[in-house]
Amino acid sequence: MDNLTHGLLGLAIGALRRPDVRPGAPERASPTDRAVLVASVLAAELPDLDTLLARGDAVTVALQAHRGLSHALVAAPLVALTATLAARACFRGARLAPVFLTSLASVVFAHLLPDLWTGWGTRVLLPFSDSRLSLDWTMVVDPWVTLPLLAAAAFAWRRREAWRRTLLWGAACSAAYVGFRVATWAVLTQRVEAAYPAAQAVRVFPQPFAVGTWRYVATLPGDVFAAGDVPLAGAPTEARRVETAPNALPEDVRAVPTVREALAWARFPLVQLEPDAQGGRKVRIADLRYHLRGEPTLAFVIHLDAANAVTHARMDRGGSASELLRRWRGTAAAP
Incomplete structure (x- = not known):
């Protein structure tokens, strides 16, 4: 996903933790509360620093340097610890455990998982496997994932007494949309498979800025690809068949x-x-x-x-x- 969405998802994950309430005092943000939010956003953004450190040609940067080891599950604790130490340096007295645990959840669920559900894919199993895994549920930039989170963050800034509830509502709306995409992906995959019973493999992919129409590719016998579009309501429409040369x-x-x-x-x-x-x-x-x-x-x-x-x-x-x-x-x- 894009960096704006990563950061907003991290903010929402930080809001999942119930803030500290000081006995006998009005509810207010403690150093730990503030460190949790800052660390969650940092942890959601830090893996993409690999693009700043990358060197080489366009292919190496786009495919190997980016979404490399910093995007692997084994590196998540180190990324979370880096975000935790940075946030605790800003907010003295913040407790280590809640800041680190929330940061770790942010790395996994605000960065690694959203990258995984895009069509581009990511290598979360490094260094044990170099395979690029992808779920193909959304585009890398999907405004319908981002807009509920962005609107919630803007509203939370203006209505700070309800900031946590607002952020969680935004996250719920975004999660519901992703769930809708998952269900749509499953239904349309079955529809394309039914249209190509002899296909060796079928895959559907999101369209840019489109909710109602997806792309598909079917691998047919004889090294042939069939490509086309499939709408939510309707049969697949084939646009082209290509004979490949392995x-x-x-x-x-x-x-x-x-x-x-x-x-x-x-x-x-x-x-x-x-x-x-x-x-x-x-x-x-x-x-x-x-x-x-x-x-x-x-x-x-x-x-x-x-x-x-x-x-x-x-x-x-x-x-x-x-x-x-x-x-x-x-x-x-x-x-």
């Missing part, structure tokens, strides 16, 4: 670490290899799970010299934001 890349190209990383990322890869003007080769690895009307919108383009060294690598998003929006509108309006 061995399109020679072994020496597949052995290049940057190429290997991009191939591991692409669950439904469309691969192109062609010579470039400098005497080397250009590799384009797209993933059909990101498609509009059957045409992939996200790919990694890697330039290799004659010795298979990477000279340039970039992420191709299929055009500018305005171009993608026009294409998406055209898809939504298509019969």
